Amino acid sequence: MRGDKFIASLDDGRSVWLEGSRIKHIAGHPAFAGTLQTIKSLFDMLDAPDLREQVGYELPGTSCYAHSSFLVPYTLKELKKRSTAFSRWSAETHGMMSRLSDYARSIVTGWYAAREELGQLDPAFKDKIAAYYEQARDNDLFLTTAIIDPQIDRSSGLEDERIAERFLHVVRESSEGIVVRGAKMIATGAPYSHDFIIFSFLQFESTQRKHAHVLIVPADSAGLHIVCRESFADSRERNHPLSARYDEMDAVLFFDDVLIPWERVLLYGDPEKVLALRANETVNGLAFHQNAVRFVAKLEFVTGITFAVADSIGVTGFLHIQEKLGELLIQADVIKALIASAEARASPDGAGVYVPDLNLIETARNLGTRYYPRAIEILQQIGGGGFVQTPSDVEDFYGPISGLMHRYFEGANVSAEKKVELFKLAWELIGSPLGARHQLYERFYAGDPVRGLANHYLRSNKEAWTEPIWRLLQDNSKGGDRKVK
Ligand SMILES: Cc1cc2nc3c(=O)[nH]c(=O)nc-3n(C[C@H](O)[C@H](O)[C@H](O)COP(=O)(O)OP(=O)(O)OC[C@H]3O[C@@H](n4cnc5c(N)ncnc54)[C@H](O)[C@@H]3O)c2cc1C
Structure with a gap:
């Protein structure tokens, strides 16, 4: 069952920090055990013959099912199928787990769906996103986003060196990829995600190329540290029915010179292109x-x-x-x-x-x-x-x-x-x-x-809102012609 496969896949050497210790085996830790059981049962729905159509779709030419967040909707029916899958997982968790990866998977699906248009930003984008989309879809990758830069001093921007060196930026380029340093403020579900979708909401200047990137970063990357907030999980189910099952952990990401291979660098170095992708x-x-x-x-x-x-x-x-x-x-x-x-x-x-x-x-x-x-x-x-x-x-x-x-x-x-x-x-x-x-x-x-x-x-x-008002005032000034035109 894919739920078990998912849990086993988390023992990949990732660096997860909680209460001053590095957690080696995520699934065995009480802070994560209940939540992972919830995710496992959701993943297993895709293997249950009576449930899988509600959350998944059959990949053409195979008998394999993928989650419908990966479905590119070329018809209204397919769009509704996506909606049904979101609704089904949400109903199972009463909407209490918001980052079950179907949001981040939908970003990847959107990039893939728009690859021809986005390929105009960078010719390499198209092949990179196609390869990653298939990998994520076929391996049920659990994804999350880490977008917001750390809350250090919101009155300063990248022109302030103290901010520029703490926000995620490229420190080196090589034939293998780029090396990034800095932090991302929050990634919900980080300890049990396979990959992070990384970009920024900054309004870049054209010169700020080191901070302008769109990356997909594996959770087990060397130098990447996942620093969890305090756990709210509580295994006493009858007293804490929600905390026992649905504490989707939030974590800060520290990038201590992390190598991102070129195939995972979707865009880099051109602030305008990053802004276009985001929009x-x-x-x-x-x-x-x-x-x-x-x-x-x-x-x-x-x-x-x-x-x-x-x-x-x-x-x-x-x-x-x-x-x-x-x-x-x-x-x-x-x-x-x-x-x-x-x-x-x-x-x-x-x-x-x-x-x-x-x-x-x-x-x-x-x-x-x-x-x-x-x-x-x-x-x-x-x-x-x-x-x-x-x-x-x-x-x-x-x-x-x-x-x-x-x-x-x-x-x-x-x-x-x-x-x-x-x-x-x-x-x-x-x-x-x-x-x-x-x-x-x-x-x-x-x-x-x-x-x-x-x-x-x-x-x-705005004009559509104000035009009738100006027209009314104009009519008034002409002596109030109230005839319907
Ligand atoms: C529980 C939780 C989970 C989250 N999970 C994720 C996640 O998985 N991935 C992810 O990418 N993000 C995540 N976020 C981050 C979320 O996107 C940000 O909290 C949000 O974008 C607001 O940014 P901020 O928290 O940095 O607030 P700030 O931008 O620091 O704002 C703080 C206050 O200052 C004001 N302010 C700040 N700057 C200005 C300005 N220039 N002018 C006027 N007022 C200003 C704001 O209006 C606000 O009132 C999560 C947040 C929470 C709370």
Whole structure:
């Protein structure tokens, strides 16, 4: 089964650091074991005859299945197949695992799909991406992105030597490849990824060629260190059902003179070309589509938990509670409607690839930065102090105070034990370290949310909005001709 193959493949000598130690065997460490079991079960879906069509597609001329994030959609049906696969994995993990590699795989698929156009940036790009795409697809490679440069001093840029030497840059070139030094700020899922997709969001000057690159870096590269944040994993499943299964680790990457072979250097040395690659709409449309689909599962999960919490304490009859529960339903409906419209409005690009309407997908991503914190706020408002009126361990239901536990934790219409389990599940979202990380994630994963919304304005056709206003004012000044033209 490919889940086992995936886990075994992580024993490749990569340099993963946690709590001051280098972790030799990732799968055996409690910080990763639960999460890897989750990923294993998702990978195994591709080998299950009754499930594989939901998440994968048969490679032409073979009986092998690949994950649908690798499917280049030349029809609307194929675009929907991608969407179904994103949705299926997200539903399995309640949207709590956002970097299951289907996002980063979609970037690679987008580069491959747009290879003719992107090949104009660099003739070598086309063959490099075709070879890598096939390798990643056929070997189920787990990929993640590391894009943002370290948060050192955001008031300074590459003109400041202190910043320039810490941001990832090329220090040497040779016949084998380029040698890079510096750091990348966050790569979610890094300890168990095979390869990192690396580029930067910097607005480069034309002279800043050493910092301008697009790379695919193997996790076991010599000199690459994966430095994990504190683990939020907790193996006590009944008390911490989400932390036990879904702590997708975030890590900083240190590149201590890492050799990147030329075949993994997709672009280098030309800031304008890197910017053009980054802005490619086929790539962004296919990749950001996954973000929006995954988010639906999370909103639905929070909505379901909030409904159950409200029910369990008997507050669903109150008007302001109904108003808040209605707001949650509207949030989920809005994102679902945006995705449905983006898919319905998908049109083939120059190469015949069906790309969802990027503007609507971006709207969904931008709304998500506000919807998720609001959803969590509603859950808090409805559950009140109930979230801390829980025992430290459900085991108390089986000990000497069992009778009292059953009496005093009883819910409006649910047993004491189920109510405690429900509130512990909800606490995972609102109060645990994992839950706090998720709020931060939804605010920031798509980039700085301020810039995200501002970009929406900047990309808009402003004249289309203002023209009717100027026309109305012009009509007024002519004496108010209100006839419909
Ligand atoms: C949980 C989590 C997981 C993540 N996973 C990944 C991942 O897997 N891969 C990846 O590439 N990235 C990942 N990210 C990084 C994410 O993309 C960034 O957090 C996001 O782009 C914002 O950048 P920043 O965090 O550096 O914030 P900053 O850019 O440092 O912003 C901090 C604050 O300063 C303000 N600010 C900064 N610069 C300016 C300016 N010039 N003008 C005005 N205001 C400014 C911002 O508006 C913001 O309020 C992750 C982030 C989180 C929180």
